[in-house]
Amino acid sequence: MTPLLSAHGITVRYGSLAALDGVDLRIEAGQRHALIGPNGAGKTTLLDVLAGSTRAGSGRVLLAGRDVTRLGPAARSRRGVGRIHQRPAVWSTLTVRENVLVAALPRAVRPGRWHPSARRRAAGRTADALLARVGLGEIAALPAGQLAHGQRRQVEIAMGLAGRPRLLLLDEPAAGLSAVEVGWLGEFLRTLPRAVAVLLVEHRLDLVYALCDTVTVLRDGRTLATGTPAQIRASGPVREAYAEGVA
Amino acid sequence: MRQGAVRALRRGVAAAVVVALVLAPWTVDDYTVALLARTLALGLVAVSVALLTGVAGLPTLGQTAPYAAGAYASAVVGSHLSDVGLAHLGIAAAAGAALAAVTVPLVVSARGVVLLMITLAVGELAVTVVGRWRSVTGGTDGLAGVPAIRPLWGLPVLATDRARYLYTLVVVAVLVGVVLLVLRTRVGLLLRAGRDDEARLRASGHRVPVHVAGVHVAAGAVAGAAGSLLVVAQQFVSPADFGFDTSALLLLGVVIGGTASVGGALVGAALVVAARDWLFGVLPGQAPLVLGLAFVAAVYLLPDGGRRPPVRGRLLPAVPARRPVPDRPTPTGVRA
Ligand SMILES: Nc1ncnc2c1ncn2[C@@H]1O[C@H](COP(=O)(O)OP(=O)(O)OP(=O)(O)O)[C@@H](O)[C@H]1O
Ligand SMILES: [Mg+2]
Numbered sequence: 289m290t291p292l293l294s295a296h297g298i299t300v301r302y303g304s305l306a307a308l309d310g311v312d313l314r315i316e317a318g319q320r321h322a323l324i325g326p327n328g329a330g331k332t333t334l335l336d337v338l339a340g341s342t343r344a345g346s347g348r349v350l351l352a353g354r355d356v357t358r359l360g361p362a363a364r365s366r367r368g369v370g371r372i373h374q375r376p377a378v379w380s381t382l383t384v385r386e387n388v389l390v391a392a393l394p395r396a397v398r399p400g401r402w403h404p405s406a407r408r409r410a411a412g413r414t415a416d417a418l419l420a421r422v423g424l425g426e427i428a429a430l431p432a433g434q435l436a437h438g439q440r441r442q443v444e445i446a447m448g449l450a451g452r453p454r455l456l457l458l459d460e461p462a463a464g465l466s467a468v469e470v471g472w473l474g475e476f477l478r479t480l481p482r483a484v485a486v487l488l489v490e491h492r493l494d495l496v497y498a499l500c501d502t503v504t505v506l507r508d509g510r511t512l513a514t515g516t517p518a519q520i521r522a523s524g525p526v527r528e529a530y531a532e533g534v535a
Numbered sequence: 536m537r538q539g540a541v542r543a544l545r546r547g548v549a550a551a552v553v554v555a556l557v558l559a560p561w562t563v564d565d566y567t568v569a570l571l572a573r574t575l576a577l578g579l580v581a582v583s584v585a586l587l588t589g590v591a592g593l594p595t596l597g598q599t600a601p602y603a604a605g606a607y608a609s610a611v612v613g614s615h616l617s618d619v620g621l622a623h624l625g626i627a628a629a630a631g632a633a634l635a636a637v638t639v640p641l642v643v644s645a646r647g648v649v650l651l652m653i654t655l656a657v658g659e660l661a662v663t664v665v666g667r668w669r670s671v672t673g674g675t676d677g678l679a680g681v682p683a684i685r686p687l688w689g690l691p692v693l694a695t696d697r698a699r700y701l702y703t704l705v706v707v708a709v710l711v712g713v714v715l716l717v718l719r720t721r722v723g724l725l726l727r728a729g730r731d732d733e734a735r736l737r738a739s740g741h742r743v744p745v746h747v748a749g750v751h752v753a754a755g756a757v758a759g760a761a762g763s764l765l766v767v768a769q770q771f772v773s774p775a776d777f778g779f780d781t782s783a784l785l786l787l788g789v790v791i792g793g794t795a796s797v798g799g800a801l802v803g804a805a806l807v808v809a810a811r812d813w814l815f816g817v818l819p820g821q822a823p824l825v826l827g828l829a830f831v832a833a834v835y836l837l838p839d840g841g842r843r844p845p846v847r848g849r850l851l852p853a854v855p856a857r858r859p860v861p862d863r864p865t866p867t868g869v870r871a
Contacts, residue, residue, distance in 0.1 A: 365739055
């Protein structure tokens with residue numbers, strides 16, 4: 289079966305530094321795939337390449353068998369790649385609801401009858417449903433710029449889902465969250481429908497092992513190993529590499 | 536509660552301004568009425584500048600170009616083809632939009648200070664072309680004696696300064712109303728979102744270049760329509776109306792008006808024009824210098840007008856920084 293997403297030989301260089309050096313990755317539909325590795329391993333860079341916001345120096349990205357290497361972030365998003373950024377990215381002068389609404393617009397289902405504001409209304413319904421789901425209904429009318437870090441992350445998760453993704457790329461969603469918020473996040477991701485595949489970059493390995501069925505370890509721009517959580521946990525070199533990288 | 540009071544106050548001020556504008560031609564002399572009409576036209580250009588600079592975060596010094604295109608198109612049509620104001624408006628708006636459309640490839644990927652420089656060049660180029668293309672524009676002498684218009688087919692010709700002023704006022708009110716209505720739809724949301732974080736808009740699947748091109752062309756149409764009003768008001772047009780001083784004055788007015796506020800742009804432009812004309816009286820020759828200082832002061836002192844103008848990209852070049860590494864909790868489970 290063709291995988292939902294596959295990347296082949298991805299290389300990204302910044303000057304003499306190879307942030308990514310021939311990385312391969314394969315994600316099946318509905319999979320929970322984790323990407324772990326020490327700081328500077330190239331995890332964010334790889335997500336950027338998959339989302340289309342960074343152009344790889346060489347290598348190819350296929351989405352459901354179609355070559356999307358040359359497509360930019362907007363086109364990939366419309367093909368079902370959602371992205372949650374390492375630093376929550378929201379539109380600060382828009383309200384929480386407007387943030388999710390705008391994120392929902394490109395893939396809002398057009399109703400049969402034409403009406404000037406039909407798209408906006410459809411997107412608004414999506415936004416309301418998602419805000420209720422992530423528990424932000426109460427503060428929907430606040431400007432997103434006024435929110436605390438954890439709430440911004442929640443808004444961005446709702447924004448990522450508003451685009452009805454087939455694949456959600458999450459870059460360290462637990463970073464900077466309180467224990468309660470991390471608990472919420474884990475539960476939320478666990479109950480995400482299987483129609484959405486997840487690629488999770490995360491340093492909280494408890495979260496990774498609880499959620500993911502496949503783990504890829506990245507270090508110095510290369511994949512060290514890919515396997516089930518049990519295999520990765522058992523692998524000595526991986527443990528050392530990871531521990532030494534963050535120590 | 537406080538927000539409600541502020542809103543009520545703003546409504547009150549707006550209503551008072553509208554009443555004053557309607558009554559003005561019966562309270563001041565003809566010269567001042569004509570001046571007010573020209574100021575209204577310029578205020579409409581300021582609205583187009585606010586649309587780009589404040590709402591969309593795309594700073595511009597080049598709106599004099601579509602303004603000039605609209606004015607000359609209107610003057611040529613008025614001298615040779617038709618005396619109907621509505622036709623002039625349509626043709627002027629189309630000319631402004633067409634000129635903006637031609638410059639879209641130049642501006643679509645530029646941001647911040649680079650965009651400011653490019654639009655400045657476009658504006659200057661437009662003035663130069665207008666000055667050289669004598670057969671159509673009359674060169675630096677301009678086009679004089681443009682006949683008075685009638686607003687619509689079948690209506691009488693606007694023979695007095697007062698009538699022309701009221702026509703200008705109605706057109707500006709209608710166009711500003713249209714701009715405000717459009718900004719209340721998703722168009723306004725998308726422009727503001729692009730100003731806040733353009734990369735996030737792309738990541739959500741929006742075609743940002745289409746938005747940028749669209750707002751440029753729309754702002755060009757508004758400025759073009761304002762050009763038609765300028766010709767109605769002064770029945771004369773020359774390159775002097777579109778120089779760099781006009782661009783700078785427009786940007787100053789928009790900054791004073793609160794950058795993203797359409798109504799504020801109108802008021803700000805009017806204030807700046809009044810200040811300039813008054814300064815010409817008291818400090819002949821030094822007005823541009825004083826306006827320049829006022830601009831710097833406005834950018835640095837006004838709470839919203841400035842310190843950090845809400846523009847896309849950086850307004851000032853910065854030292855390229857490596858991406859910050861955020862704090863994170865120590866990984867757990869690895870050593871277990
Ligand atoms: N725009 C850039 N310019 C220069 N170097 C960069 C740039 N972006 C990333 N790098 C470098 O590429 C390497 C990989 O960075 P990346 O952000 O992908 O790592 P990461 O695995 O996400 O790290 P972290 O866990 O800290 O988020 C790092 O050495 C980083 O300094
Ligand atoms: Mg990272």
